[in-house]
Amino acid sequence: MTAILTETLTLLLIEDDDGDAFLVEELLKQAVAPPRIFRARSLREARQKLTPAVQCVLVDLNLPDASRLEALEGVLAVAAPHTAVLALTGVSDVHVGVSAVQSGAQDYLVKGDVDARLLARSIRYAMERKRADLAQLKLVQAELTAKENARLESALxxxxxxxxxxxxxxxxxxxxxxxxxxxxxxxxxxxxxxxxxxxxxxxxxxxxxxxxxxxxxxxxxxxxxxxxxxxxxxxxxxxxxxxxxxxxxxxxxxxxxxxxxxxxxxxxxxxxxxxxxxxxxxxxxxxxxxxxxxxxxxxxxxxxxxxxxxxxxxxxxxxxxxxxxxxxxxxxxxxxxxxxxxxxxxxxxxxxxxxxxxxxxxxxxxxxxxxxxxxxxx
CATH class of the missing domain: 3.60.40.10 (PPM-type phosphatase domain)
Incomplete structure (x- = not known):
């Protein structure tokens, strides 16, 4: 079944395992508009390739130079606040995926349970959730600014x-x-x-x-x-x-x-x-x-x-x-x-x-x- 990605996206895949990386890339080729994919094999390499053009990051939570939430925190430190982050976990690390979402990732996927449609839908969901989070943040900031202006006007x-x-x-x-x-x-x-x-x-x-x-x-x-x-x-x-x-x-x-x-x-x-x-x-x-x-x-x-x-x-x-x-x-x-x-x-x-x-x-x-x-x- 064709994956649901109708716009050409730019993704960064952070995965040290060649087999897992090949699987993700093949699944995304089935999308209506296959994304441009850059790959990094370590957190250090990812920091060099994570540019403003990247719209979504798929990060394996077990990297050679960072493990579990350390890998996620390293990505969020560079990707935030504008890039969606999707965590990839092993079958035995589902609880780590939940912790990743609680720590700032937009969603997580278990690599052994992924097909083309699920992967595309998760990427789209992660990006929409990121947009919603940014919109909510701007709304809160606007409300705080309005309240501060009201206090300043009252004092003036x-x-x-x-x-x-x-x-x-x-x-x-x-x-x-x-x-x-x-x-x-x-x-x-x-x-x-x-x-x-x-x-x-x-x-x-x-x-x-x-x-x-x-x-x-x-x-x-x-x-x-x-x-x-x-x-x-x-x-x-x-x-x-x-x-x-x-x-x-x-x-x-x-x-x-x-x-x-x-x-x-x-x-x-x-x-x-x-x-x-x-x-x-x-x-x-x-x-x-x-x-x-x-x-x-x-x-x-x-x-x-x-x-x-x-x-x-x-x-x-x-x-x-x-x-x-x-x-x-x-x-x-x-x-x-x-x-x-x-x-x-x-x-x-x-x-x-x-x-x-x-x-x-x-x-x-x-x-x-x-x-x-x-x-x-x-």
Whole structure:
């Protein structure tokens, strides 16, 4: 009866006995599409011939330089994780075949009980089981990655520590077009004196390392604010932390810090190489003048940042954002929104409506994080 192998496979047969090897090769010649077979007589020779082109390995568990599961372990060490492995045992070693499957082989065969159809079916089964194992592994890895990303996002974008009901606090976060997590972060803390402290930052780059660095900076910022540290002392501490934790010297971080006084009518800002905040005061839309007030963190060890005093008045809205918002694609394929386009869009909308604003931006090339606080008049 014709063996069931309908595609031309590349197999490696590891067998020191010429008679057993001849039998396997003859049985596989009966397949609809006989496979290409390479033979090795020892584990050492097999390691030289086991290339990525090999789709399935048939390994005798009694080799001159390895016996029983030692032979299997030697093959798995080289073949894993992409190649199916089929163990060949003698009639008296059936229990060894079971142990081989438990140790990582996809199936086993007793050499004295093999015919062409059984051999072909076992090879196909071993390969399908290997594919299923790989698919399951990828699924588990994807689930773990999703959970880790969720934990990182939660740490990057925390709930505000805000007691006052006199201001409205809104945030938004959207991943970039690549869907990878980046180092955008924000936070809001109200200290016992009633002052409201805001920060939004962006670690350059994308991926879990940058996200983890953003988490570290965000937590450090909150801790320092709660401990009463503000201004240049806080920024220099963050700069030191960034230099200690980054995995490459070219990694830098931009951020914008604002402290709104307890009366909620005045703000002091430091814009650290970051895009300028947008303000709406008495219906007038503008960006904060004098930005940036200094370079990003992680570039100059002796950097200084000037303070920007911003009168707010009785009714105002302040929007801090990362550059993913102004770099969003608009108009021509190479066009981006830009700061002026953002201000024009806010004016067109008659104020800052975050959801409406985000709906109007185009495809994101970077993560987008927005933090908005609003104080309404009496």
């Amino acid at each position: 974008l925390p709930d505000p520590l805000l007691r006052t009901t006199s201001i409205e606090h809104l945030t938004r976060y959207l991943p970039g077009s690549g869907g990878t997590l980046a180092g955008d972060f924000f936070d809001t803390v109200q200290t016992p004196d009633g002052a409201v402290h805001l920060v939004i930052g962006d670690v350059c780059g994308h991926g879990p390392d940058e996200a983890a660095l953003g988490v570290a900076l965000r937590i450090a910022w909150r801790t320092l604010v709660l401990a009463g540290q503000t201004g240049d002392t806080l920024l220099r501490t963050l700069d030191t932390l960034l230099r200690a934790e980054r995995n490459a010297p070219e990694i830098f971080t931009t951020l914008c810090m604002a402290t709104v006084d307890p009366g909620l009518s005045h703000a002091r800002m430091r814009v650290v190489g970051h895009p300028p905040p947008v303000l709406v005061r008495d219906g007038v839309v503008e960006v904060v003048d004098g930005t940036p007030s200094g370079p990003p963190l992680g570039i100059f060890p002796d950097a200084e940042w000037s303070v920007i005093d911003v009168p707010l008045g009785g009714e105002w809205t302040m929007m801090l954002y990362t550059d993913g918002l102004i770099e969003a694609a608009v108009g021509e394929p190479s066009g981006s929104l830009g700061v002026e386009g953002l201000v024009d869009l806010v004016r067109e909308h008659g104020g800052i409506d975050l959801d409406r604003l985000i709906r109007h931006v185009g495809r994101l090339s970077d993560d987008l994080a927005v933090l908005m606080v609003r104080r309404r008049g009496p």
